[in-house]
Amino acid sequence: MLGMNIGIDLGTSSVIVYVDGKGIVLSEASVTASESNSGKVISIGSKAYKMIGRNPSSISVTRPLKNGVISDFTATQCILRYYLQKVCGNRIFKPNIVICMPSSITGLEKRTLLDLATSSGAGRACLIEEPLAAAFGAGVEYNNHKGIMVVDIGGGTTDIAVITMGSISVSKSIYVAGNAFDDAIMRYVKRERDMIIGEITAEEIKKKIGCAYMRDAEIAIQVKGKNYISGMPEYFEITTTEVFLALREQLEKIAEGIRSVLEITPPELSSDIAESGIILTGGGSLLRGLDGFIFKKTGIKTVTAHDPVNCVARGIGTALGHIDILAENGYLFKTREDITGRNEDVTSELESFIISDT
Ligand SMILES: Nc1ncnc2c1ncn2[C@@H]1O[C@H](COP(=O)(O)OP(=O)(O)O)[C@@H](O)[C@H]1O
Ligand SMILES: [Mg+2]
Incomplete structure (x- = not known):
């Protein structure tokens, strides 16, 4: 495939961009500030984050991703387009993007994400489940045949998944993170x-x-x-x-979510998890003593991954290095034409939504 291969962790708290061959090149808050009247975006990322709770009424500050899904499509497009432009510059070939999605996403939400990526500057886009990417980022091998549980605690959602042979066996997303x-x-x-x-x-x-x-x-x-x-x-x-x-009540809800996934895990994988344990990823897993709390509640050895905030982005990077294996497992790149049936270039329409360089 022509063009750069880029991985994007589009999280409710932050957007992390991974470029194949370079590693993580950008990490910014998923926040936009826009003019209340016109809706035009005036700031993106850390500058907009600093305005949270301090903005005058003429400016609205929003997190366009809520509970792991897109709640404001245009604002998310602005974020993605801005960062892709920053990373790719004016290259002739548009980049190929692997973008992560919550494990419990609906078909319509998947289409929306693909639509978003290909209307924000990607030539081709492919979706991968967030906990799967988190597992790769935490060092789980692509061809690992033993079951392992990954719990990715982000800003809006906790994704709980059992991974085996490079794919997800059972999973659940809860809105407690x-x-x-x-x-x-x-x-x-x-x-x-x-x-x-x-x-x-x-x-x-x-x-x-x-x-x-x-x-x-x-x-x-x-x-x-x-x-x-x-x-x-x-x-x-x-x-x-x-x-x-x-925090106690919220922590109990996460433990309950983990127990409910363990209950529906097939027995062979369940016994693998008893041996291999639970891996915590995502910024939320940095809460002091969370691994010990989950061990206490489940009786299963629990470890927090190294550098948990960047696990998903690093894992998408691993997936980018195995695009052929991704394709074998049904993770296919789609063009704008594959998704909408049309090949229109919509990126220029977006320019009018961004009124100043942030
Ligand atoms: N040291 C820390 N202790 C507790 N929570 C933390 C810490 N660092 C970050 N977080 C929390 O992690 C969450 C963001 O995690 P992240 O994985 O980046 O989210 P997302 O994938 O939704 O963008 C935020 O709620 C943030 O407050
Ligand atoms: Mg995340």
């Missing part, structure tokens, strides 16, 4: 402390002192919020125990 942890912290401080905090502060608390178990030595940090009763800004302290209590 990093963002749900942040929401739980926000709800907790409002309920227990009468304080209101934004999602960025809640995420900071989670990353700094979030924990999946009750710590012996308690740590407290000072954060800024708004008093719910007086409406005044105030500093207050929050402890590791409080954060654990805030």
